Each structure stands twice: as C-alpha cells, then as structure tokens.
C-alpha cells in the first residue's frame with residue numbers, strides 16, 4: 001500500500017522510528033520500569049494535584065504507548081458523518097457525483113453551534129445517506145470514493161499568524177471545522193466566544209488522557225510538542241488569557257518532562273503533573289485539580305470560573321487552522337487491546353472506516369468479544385467495525401470474550417463504594433434505587449441530572465449494578481417528563 | 487461473529503470485585519480472632535463458631551428455597567452473619583445457643599426483609615439481642631477463664647494476697663467477671679461500701695481494683711485477648727490485624743471505625759473516672775480494648791446495608807454509636823453497650839441518610 005507521498009507504510013514507520021527513536025526508547029523505559037514509576041509517584045505523590053473521588057483502573061496503555069504515530073495512506077473510501085460534534089448537524093453542500101479535493105468544503109455549518117465538514121480524501125461523492133456512526137446509531141453522512149491521487153486544496157503558510165486579530169483567528173478556526181477532539185466534540189469557535197462580561201484568564205490544555213488504553217494524546221505530546229504549544233498560544237490569544245496550563249497525568253512522565261523543557265522559557269505557561277486517577281481528564285475535575293476552581297453544577301461552564309479547556313489534539317488542529325487554514329480532516333487515533341496484533345497510533349483521515357484501521361494493525365489474534373469506540377470507561381460498544389472515525393474518535397479498543405464478559409447484576413448492598421468514588425459527590429446508588437421505583441424527584445435530589453456518566457461508580461460496584469445505564473434511563477424519563485409539563 | 491459481540495453501555499471495565507469476594511474477605515479478616523479464641527478457650531470456641539455459621543448457611547438456603555428465589559449462600563453473607571453471631575456469645579455457651587441465634591438472625595433479621603441488602607438492622611446483632619432477651623443469664627453469666635489466666639486479666643495478687651478472706655465479694659468480682667463488668671461494678675458505691683467493714687478500707691480496695699485494671703499486665707492481656715468475653719471480641723490484636731486487611735483491601739472505610747472508637751476514647755477520657763480512685767489516663771484504652779468495641783467498630787458498625795451511605799452520615803452514625811456505648815456503659819446498668827448502640831443507630835440510618843444528602847460538586851450555595 002502506498003500513500004500519496006509515494007512512501008509505503010513500512011517506510012513511514014521506519015522514518016517515524018528513526019525520528020522519534022529517543023522518545024520511543026524513553027516511553028519503553030517508563031512503561032516497564034515500574035520501579036522508576038513507583039518511585040517517581042511516591043516522591044511526588046503528595047505534591048501531585050488531583051480532585052476528590054475517582055477510581056484507579058489499571059491503565060493498559062503499555063499495548064500502544066511505544067508505537068510512534070503512523071501516518072496512514074488515504075483510504076479508498078471515507079464516510080463523513082454530518083454530526084461529529086455537539087450542536088446542529090452540518091448541511092451537505094455537494095451532490096452525489098461531485099468531484100472533491102482533500103480539504104474541500106462538503107457540508108456547511110448550520111448555525112452558530114455547528115461546524116462545517118471537509119472532504120478528507122480526493123475523489124467522488126458516491127452517496128449521501130444514513131451510515132453507521134461510532135456512537136452506535138445510524139446517522140446522515142457523505143461517502144466519498146477516493147481517486148487515489150490525494151489532491152489537496154491550496155493551503156497557505158501564514159508565518160505571522162500570531163499577528164491576526166482574535167476574530168480573524170476565530171473565523172479560521174470555525175471555517176476549518178474544528179471541534180473538541182477529546183470526546184464531547186463541542187465546536188471550538190463557540191468555546192472560544194465567551195460572553196463579553198466573562199473574563200477568561202486561564203487556558204488549560206487537557207493532556208491527561210485518563211481513559212485506560214488510549215495513547216493518542218500521549219504520542220502527540222511527545223512527538224509534536226511544539227505544535228501543541230503554538231496551538232495553546234493561539235487559544236490564549238483568542239480569549240485574551242494570560243496564563244496557560246498543560247495538565248498531564250503522572251503516568252506520562254516523559255511527556256511532562258518534554259513539555260516542561262519546551263516551556264522552560266515561557267513564564268506564562270505551566271506544565272502541571274496530575275495524579276493518575278480517573279476521571280482526571282473530565283473538564284470540571286481537571287479545572288479543579290489545576291486551579292482549585294469549582295465549576296458550578298447544573299449546566300455551569302468553565303468560563304464561569306474564567307477558564308477555557310482544550311484537548312491537546314484540538315490545540316494542534318487550532319494551530320493548523322490558524323496558520324495554514326488547514327481544515328480538521330485527520331487526527332491521531334489509537335487502535336489497541338490485548339488481542340490486537342500490532343497496536344498502533346495512526347494519523348488517519350476523518351471518515352476512515354474502523355475496519356480499515358484494524359486491518360492496518362494486522363488484525364486480531366483471537367475472536368473479538370467487544371468493540372469499543374473511544375475509551376473503555378465512557379466509549380460506546382459497537383456491533384461491527386463499519387462505523388467511520390470522526391473528529392472526536394480517540395481510539396478503538398478491542399476486547400476478547402473474557403474481558404468483555406457481561407457481569408451479573410445483584411441487589412444493591414448499600415456499600416456506598418459508588419458514593420465514595422463519585423467525583424461529583426452524588427449518591428449513585430440512591431439515584432438508581434429511586435429510578436427503579438420511578439421516584440424521579442428523589443433521583444434528582446441525589447444528583448441525577450448532574451451525573452456526567454464517567455462510570456466510576458459502575459466500575460467499583462461490587463454488586464455489578466450498571467449504575468450509569470440506570471441513571472441514563474432516569475435522565476431520559478426526566479427529560480420526557482419535563483417536555484410533557486411544558 | 488456479529489452475534490457474539492457484546493454491545494452494552496459504558497463503562498466497559500470493572501474492578502472485578504463482587505459480593506462474595508467482599509464477604510469471604512471479611513470472613514478471612516475475622517479468622518485471626520477465631521484462631522486466638524481457639525487458642526485461649528480450646529476447640530469449643532471453634533466448634534460454636536462453625537455451628538453458628540453453618541446453621542446460618544443452612545437456614546438461608548432453606549428459606550430461599552421456600553421463597554423460591556435463587557439460593558445465594560455461596561456469596562458468604564450468611565456464613566458471615568452466623569460467624570458474627572457466634573463471635574458475640576461466650577465460649578461456655580450451650581451448643582444450641584448459636585444455632586437458635588443464627589436461625590433467628592437469618593429468618594427474622596434478614597430474609598423477612600428480602601435478603602441481603604434489604605435488612606434494616608444488622609442480623610447478627612439482632613440475633614444476639616434476641617438471645618440476650620430470651621436467655622439473659624446464659625448470655626451474660628458463666629464466662630469461663632481463658633486457658634492461661636483469670637477472666638479479666640487482673641491478677642488477684644496485685645490487690646492483696648488474702649483478698650479472698652478480707653473481701654470475698656471483691657475476689658469473686660475480679661475472678662469471675664469481664665473487665666468491663668469489673669469497671670462497672672466498682673463504680674457502684676453500694677457495692678463498694680459492702681465490701682468490708684470499714685469505709686476507708688473499702689475505698690482503698692475499690693481504688694486498688696480499679697487501678698489494677700490498668701496495670702500493664704492487664705492491658706497486655708486485653709491486647710492479646712487473654713481475658714473473659716465473647717468468642718470473637720477478646721483479641722484486640724487479632725481484630726486489628728483483620729481490620730488492617732479490610733482497610734487495605736478497601737472493603738471497609740475508615741470513617742465509621744475511626745469516629746466510633748475516637749468518640750468512645752474521648753468520652754471515657756472525660757467522664758469515665760471513678761469516685762475515690764486516682765484518675766487514670768489508661769481508662770480510655772481500657773474502654774476501647776476491654777469489650778466488644780473493636781469487633782463492633784470494625785466489623786459490625788461498618789456493615790454495608792445498615793450504615794449510612796453518605797459520608798457525613800457515616801460520621802454522625804459513628805459518633806452516635808460512640809455516645810450511646812459510653813452512656814450505656816457509664817450511666818446504664820449494663821457493662822457492654824456496643825451491640826445495642828449499633829442496633830439503635832442502624833434504625834436511625836435512613837433518617838441520617840436523608841438529613842445528610844451531600845451537595846453536588848460545584849453546587850452553588852443558596
């Protein structure tokens with residue numbers, strides 16, 4: 001398989017290896033050097049910042065953490081969903097049969113809280129229809145069949161990009177279709193447009209990657225630190241923040257060290273090592289750990305406490321959008337799991353079917369029990385590998401049958417382990433028992449609508465109650481009730 | 487391949503603990519105490535405990551069969567209930583006592599309410615309360631000395647060689663009652679004044695007995711468990727060992743034991759003094775070592791189902807247990823107060839939970 005640049009995948013792999021060899025080596029040392037890690041964790045344990053609650057799942061990152069980012073050639077076909085973000089779906093502006101270039105606009109934003117979509121390969125639009133989506137449902141998408149030429153639209157190189165006004169920057173970000181790449185997918189230009197009366201003083205870059213298994217952000221941090229920093233500076237400029245913080249979990253000491261080295265001369269940017277604890281990367285938890293500020297509940301936003309949070313991947317996308325006017329059409333995605341033959345971190349085009357990604361890992365060595373799109377704590381399990389990767393796809397985790405074994409639900413013991421780990425200080429067991437008897441008022445008092453579905457409670461429950469599922473059921477019922485009242 | 491793929495909501499990871507792992511771990515944590523009891527009282531302590539545990543298991547299985555629900559005795563929770571019940575009777579009990587107690591604990595204390603997770607009070611403690619109400623003398627009297635000493639760890643020689651002749655009542659007290667009973671009786675002025683003919687002699691004697699409770703030897707005896715008491719409660723050492731294991735395994739949480747023991751410690755320090763005796767700083771240790779507190783605080787008050795789920799609630803619950811224990815021991819006429827206090831606070835648990843609903847992270851103060 002050759003990519004557009006005429007190199008085989010193996011060659012690129014070797015090139016990556018040569019280029020990033022030293023980080024490669026570092027990562028290896030840390031991954032097996034538990035002594036080093038334990039010592040370093042012991043030494044800084046007390047000084048490491050964190051949040052109350054949470055759990056400590058094994059991180060399973062060793063499968064893919066040493067695999068340098070592998071740039072995949074453009075696939076034969078991509079499926080680009082119109083909904084890759086929070087907000088209204090993009091509206092297609094091409095027809096079946098149209099020829100498109102890489103980076104060409106194929107769907108426009110349908111409002112302020114929306115983003116445009118761009119072709120990620122060059123070729124022909126072959127279908128506009130419902131396709132499998134990585135959240136498990138079928139959604140509207142544009143299928144492009146490639147011509148194998150990888151012809152791009154023209155990009156610019158604006159060396160003085162930092163002289164642009166915040167509004168110009170924001171426009172480039174919006175035009176490039178950038179949205180949060182850590183999971184939720186909130187349109188970035190919206191996040192960067194706080195109301196006039198809100199002063200934003202701090203931008204936090206989320207390099208926590210607290211989901212077990214995933215290593216895409218980690219690889220990005222150790223391979224492209226400069227771009228991340230430029231993205232951060234961009235974001236700071238847009239919102240007028242004076243301080244930048246990069247939060248990284250302590251299980252990535254090399255990433256912390258590297259970014260610290262790169263920011264040594266920058267007084268306004270701080271790299272903060274955070275305790276390895278799930279969900280350290282949840283927005284509110286990260287803000288609390290890094291700044292001790294508490295984002296108000298019931299729909300409170302980070303801007304309420306003067307903070308904007310961006311994922312490290314998003315920062316790179318922002319940088320590329322502002323400097324090169326490059327649309328967000330590729331990202332780093334981890335394909336991993338104990339059964340994956342060659343776990344990898346791919347730089348792949350948005351819309352690449354999951355099956356193509358898995359094939360590029362040489363497949364699996366035993367029967368698949370579960371396919372998870374995203375991380376194992378908050379990701380979606382899928383019935384097959386048909387879905388395409390989106391701008392928010394951070395990984396694919398494949399589990400074998402044993403790992404995927406469904407556990408039997410028991411009666412709640414009232415052991416309160418769920419209460420102890422809930423990072424939002426809710427009463428998960430009480431919510432669930434209230435939902436079971438349809439007492440939604442009670443469920444709400446116990447915090448139902450605040451729940452962010454992090455899954456910590458269900459992770460520890462010795463009765464193996466699927467708490468998140470029950471809480472979700474309650475939320476849906478509650479929303480229906482609210483609608484009926486209106 | 488598709489039909490074999492599991493599609494389920496997140497999270498897709500679990501720490502793989504389960505109910506039986508929790509229960510069998512608690513049983514494992516109680517084993518050192520059982521070993522100590524067997525060492526001090528011989529095979530009888532072991533037999534009584536196993537009898538109680540096996541009865542509980544059989545009873546639970548029978549009731550579940552009758553209720554036509556899945557039989558879940560393998561999860562260890564019935565075994566644990568039976569074991570805890572037997573731990574709360576003394577080694578000289580008749581064989582049928584743990585049997586009756588276990589049947590009551592399982593049937594009335596647990597299955598009537600729908601089994602594990604639904605019982606309002608600790609079944610083992612309810613079983614014990616039932617035994618105490620039905621056969622008070624059997625439960626409170628008849629302590630046997632441990633293999634190697636007197637019942638309460640006090641050496642009568644410490645008080646006076648001819649104690650037996652000058653004050654037979656005092657002699658009987660310190661040779662046949664548990665440490666807590668001694669402490670309680672000796673606070674009773676009418677008992678003290680009836681010891682010998684002379685008032686000053688009485689006071690000195692009482693004070694001597696009291697002080698001897700705090701002799702290093704007595705404390706040591708209490709720590710290792712070489713004293714009279716119920717099967718499972720005597721060896722502080724063994725119980726702490728088990729408790730440390732459970733804390734390490736994250737099976738129990740620190741709030742309840744810490745605040746329970748802390749409250750008893752503080753209150754006995756403040757109010758536990760005795761008229762006519764030198765004040766002793768050892769007194770709090772005596773209160774936390776000398777009875778069922780260690781067993782109660784680490785293994786019974788922490789019972790999942792019957793303690794509050796909120797963090798603040800657990801603290802209130804534990805302090806409540808501590809206050810009640812001290813009130814019963816110092817004001818009430820009963821030497822031991824742990825089981826009743828826990829039972830009472832179990833009943834209060836739903837109320838405590840309701841009053842201590844936590845504020846969500848970031849909740850705006852109104």
Ligand code: SF4
Nearest residue numbers: 412413415416418461
């Ligand atoms: S962790 Fe599970 S068993 Fe324990 S209180 Fe919560 S829901 Fe109940």
Ligand code: SF4
Nearest residue numbers: 422451453454455457
């Ligand atoms: S209740 Fe919601 S927020 Fe709390 S631990 Fe469970 S999933 Fe996370």
